Amino acid sequence: MQVRWPLVVLLTGLLGGCAADSGSGVQSQKMSTITQRGKLVCGVDGKLPGFSFVGSDGRYSGLDVDICKAMAASLFGDPEKVEFRDLNSSERFAALASGEVDMLSRNTTMTLSRDAAGGNGLSFAPTVFYDGQGVMTPAVSGIKTLKDLAGKPICVESGTTTELNLADRMRELGVAYTPLKFQTGDQTYSAYLGGRCVAVTSDRSQLAAKRSAFPSPAQHTLLPEVLSKEPLTPATTNADPAWADALRWTVYALMQAEELGITKANVAAKLSEAKGNKNLADLRRFLGVEGDFGRQLGLPSDFVVKVVGAVGNYGEIFDRNVGLGSALRLDRGINRQWKDGGLIYSPPFR
Amino acid sequence: MANRPVLAPQLRRLRRELFSSPGDGVLSISLIVLIGLVAIGFLRWAFGQASWAVIQVNSTLFAVGRYPIEQQWRLWLLTALLAAATGLSWGLLRASPRPDRTGTLWPRHDRLAVVILVLGALWLPWALRLAALIQLRWWLVVALLVGCRWAAGRFAAVLPSALRRLVPLLWPALYLLGMVLISGGLGLVTVPPSEWGGLLLTLLAASFAILLCFPIGVMLALGRRSDLPLLRWGSVLYIEFIRGAPLITLLFLGQNILGFLLPGGLAPERIWRAAWVLTFFAAAYLAESVRSGLSAVPPGQFEAARSLGLSYGQTLQQVVLPQALRVALPAMVGQFISLLQDTTLLSLIGLLDLLGTARTVMANPAFLGKSAEVYLTLAVLFWCCCAALGLGSRALERRLDPHTIPSAT
Numbered sequence: 132m133q134v135r136w137p138l139v140v141l142l143t144g145l146l147g148g149c150a151a152d153s154g155s156g157v158q159s160q161k162m163s164t165i166t167q168r169g170k171l172v173c174g175v176d177g178k179l180p181g182f183s184f185v186g187s188d189g190r191y192s193g194l195d196v197d198i199c200k201a202m203a204a205s206l207f208g209d210p211e212k213v214e215f216r217d218l219n220s221s222e223r224f225a226a227l228a229s230g231e232v233d234m235l236s237r238n239t240t241m242t243l244s245r246d247a248a249g250g251n252g253l254s255f256a257p258t259v260f261y262d263g264q265g266v267m268t269p270a271v272s273g274i275k276t277l278k279d280l281a282g283k284p285i286c287v288e289s290g291t292t293t294e295l296n297l298a299d300r301m302r303e304l305g306v307a308y309t310p311l312k313f314q315t316g317d318q319t320y321s322a323y324l325g326g327r328c329v330a331v332t333s334d335r336s337q338l339a340a341k342r343s344a345f346p347s348p349a350q351h352t353l354l355p356e357v358l359s360k361e362p363l364t365p366a367t368t369n370a371d372p373a374w375a376d377a378l379r380w381t382v383y384a385l386m387q388a389e390e391l392g393i394t395k396a397n398v399a400a401k402l403s404e405a406k407g408n409k410n411l412a413d414l415r416r417f418l419g420v421e422g423d424f425g426r427q428l429g430l431p432s433d434f435v436v437k438v439v440g441a442v443g444n445y446g447e448i449f450d451r452n453v454g455l456g457s458a459l460r461l462d463r464g465i466n467r468q469w470k471d472g473g474l475i476y477s478p479p480f481r
Numbered sequence: 482m483a484n485r486p487v488l489a490p491q492l493r494r495l496r497r498e499l500f501s502s503p504g505d506g507v508l509s510i511s512l513i514v515l516i517g518l519v520a521i522g523f524l525r526w527a528f529g530q531a532s533w534a535v536i537q538v539n540s541t542l543f544a545v546g547r548y549p550i551e552q553q554w555r556l557w558l559l560t561a562l563l564a565a566a567t568g569l570s571w572g573l574l575r576a577s578p579r580p581d582r583t584g585t586l587w588p589r590h591d592r593l594a595v596v597i598l599v600l601g602a603l604w605l606p607w608a609l610r611l612a613a614l615i616q617l618r619w620w621l622v623v624a625l626l627v628g629c630r631w632a633a634g635r636f637a638a639v640l641p642s643a644l645r646r647l648v649p650l651l652w653p654a655l656y657l658l659g660m661v662l663i664s665g666g667l668g669l670v671t672v673p674p675s676e677w678g679g680l681l682l683t684l685l686a687a688s689f690a691i692l693l694c695f696p697i698g699v700m701l702a703l704g705r706r707s708d709l710p711l712l713r714w715g716s717v718l719y720i721e722f723i724r725g726a727p728l729i730t731l732l733f734l735g736q737n738i739l740g741f742l743l744p745g746g747l748a749p750e751r752i753w754r755a756a757w758v759l760t761f762f763a764a765a766y767l768a769e770s771v772r773s774g775l776s777a778v779p780p781g782q783f784e785a786a787r788s789l790g791l792s793y794g795q796t797l798q799q800v801v802l803p804q805a806l807r808v809a810l811p812a813m814v815g816q817f818i819s820l821l822q823d824t825t826l827l828s829l830i831g832l833l834d835l836l837g838t839a840r841t842v843m844a845n846p847a848f849l850g851k852s853a854e855v856y857l858t859l860a861v862l863f864w865c866c867c868a869a870l871g872l873g874s875r876a877l878e879r880r881l882d883p884h885t886i887p888s889a890t
Contacts, residue, residue, distance in 0.1 A: 344846030
């Protein structure tokens with residue numbers, strides 16, 4: 132990064148007043164670059180149904196994709212002003228660090244070494260999906276716990292943290308098993324369906340996604356044990372705190388909107404309600420009718436209205452892409468609002 | 482009965498080659514049975530078990546990736562123009578326009594090719610369950626191709642030779658026009674490269690790299706044989722550096738390091754970066770092929786040309802390079818074909834080329850376990866492209882062969 136800064140400063144100087152066009156005084160090189168470019172570049176996986184995925188019609192969809200669209204709506208008021216870039220897991224951090232992508236929304240687990248300045252130096256936004264590694268078995272196999280898998284073959288994708296987590300947990304439990312390793316997810320699940328192993332392990336969301344396409348999904352069950360914590364979290368770099376803040380609070384806005392019952396359908400009504408009633412102070416601040424939250428972040432004052440109007444609130448995004456309204460049919464689980472006993476919690480918009 | 486005298490020698494030959502001894506006979510029969518079993522197994526799979534919906538539903542994705550639907554007429558126009566140009570060139574090359582050989586408007590192989598083309602145009606769009614309108618377009622494209630082939634063969638003889646010499650120039654013009662049609666500009670809506678994909682991206686990256694690596698490779702080969710130390714060592718260093726690094730490493734460098742070196746926004750689109758990396762990579766290998774061709778030209782040729790008073794440039798252009806490139810042609814075409822296949826590495830850096838698109842499609846839970854169908858389709862597509870390159874190169878070799886009659890141009 133040291134190499135780039137003189138150039139960056141020079142360029143910022145050349146671009147002049149554009150950096151502070153919203154008059155906010157927020158200094159963010161990244162945000163001025165994005166504004167100049169006229170679109171957000173968002174790094175996604177591109178091959179994970181439910182999270183980021185190109186359908187047969189050539190359109191990207193998924194939970195990760197909607198986070199990107201929310202950020203584009205937040206910046207430009209238009210969820211389509213975003214370019215998706217497929218990144219594989221080995222190049223994702225390099226692509227972010229070199230500025231190839233403005234943000235990552237790519238099923239990335241938040242960990243210490245990825246966050247630390249001495250590690251990958253990422254700056255994580257709020258977690259948008261709390262996942263965990265699970266194990267799926269055929270219902271008829273009678274396997275109820277990990278211990279029942281002693282001496283049995285387990286299908287696993289090679290070279291993943293999944294493979295290592297499984298080995299760690301089984302060693303802890305003292306259970307001997309036979310790992311059957313495959314190069315791709317497709318091969319792994321084909322082998323499982325073909326009866327070459329009695330269990331398959333991956334992130335629970337992925338197991339559910341694959342199960343949804345099985346010939347008879349009801350005949351396969353997820354074991355209750357969770358082998359690891361996988362908080363999937365969007366990220367930017369440490370280099371630009373203002374940009375990281377804008378992303379962080381855009382994601383929080385999605386969660387807060389759900390808590391306040393603001394949806395894609397009723398956001399316009401809520402806005403006129405807030406405009407008409409001076410007593411709804413919280414709502415007025417949240418929707419940007421009064422206060423200057425948007426300006427403090429370097430975003431338009433009505434960014435919350437634009438974001439929710441474009442992609443809906445967190446609950447709507449979840450349901451549409453991975454929840455009961457989708458092919459994955461995942462339960463909200465710990466991804467419920469904190470009021471319902473989940474982990475989705477937005478700090479106050481004050 | 483009339484066929485008998487024709488067939489009999491062929492049957493006799495078959496018998497001689499396959500059943501000349503009992504051992505041969507056993508070997509032949511078991512091989513024939515084995516091949517038959519494999520073929521039956523394959524056909525049973527292809528028409529019974531395989532589910533081709535994965536190709537039918539995603540055919541647009543495989544062809545052009547995420548290219549916006551409302552702009553796809555531009556690609557159709559380009560396809561039509563390419564078909565017309567192919568037909569014209571084909572007709573001029575194959576239908577002999579010389580007055581002494583009037584009966585060869587459709588040589589036997591050409592008739593076969595036309596039949597295959599027409600059957601393909603009728604069967605493939607139907608098998609892919611394309612919309613009626615799109616099926617019709619494919620028929621029109623093939624009709625245009627065959628029509629142009631006929632017209633060029635029929636009227637070539639009456640065409641002034643100056644005009645006929647212009648026909649090959651259609652191709653570079655068409656390439657530039659194609660670039661404009663694909664990417665936009667000149668009044669057309671811009672379609673950013675990030676939305677190109679599938680076969681379109683594969684062919685574009687491969688053709689770009691093939692066209693540009695040739696001049697660069699020739700210059701590097703000449704540089705390596707140059708007497709100027711700076712030029713020679715520069716070329717040697719470049720060639721050995723590129724040949725010492727795997728292509729995927731260079732592609733990763735181009736994708737992720739260029740962003741560090743250039744301030745934001747100045748780096749070219751990543752597809753172009755990948756295409757340039759392919760070009761520079763292929764150029765180093767091509768340079769060595771060209772150098773082997775240059776070594777094959779006896780030094781006496783060079784000395785003789787120089788002593789006749791030709792300048793260095795003229796000697797290269799008129800005497801040395803034509804001979805050297807003819808020798809190097811088979812090796813170069815081999816590299817072009819492997820370059821076409823190397824474009825699949827683009828999928829590893831997250832570009833949606835043919836293989837990248839295929840992986841996206843296979844990740845779709847609706848098509849779980851359909852990898853055999855997808856990979857087979859990919860193999861057929863790549864085979865067609867490589868076969869076309871191979872056919873073209875063999876035609877070129879024949880034209881350049883000094884032992885055949887010089888062509889009419």
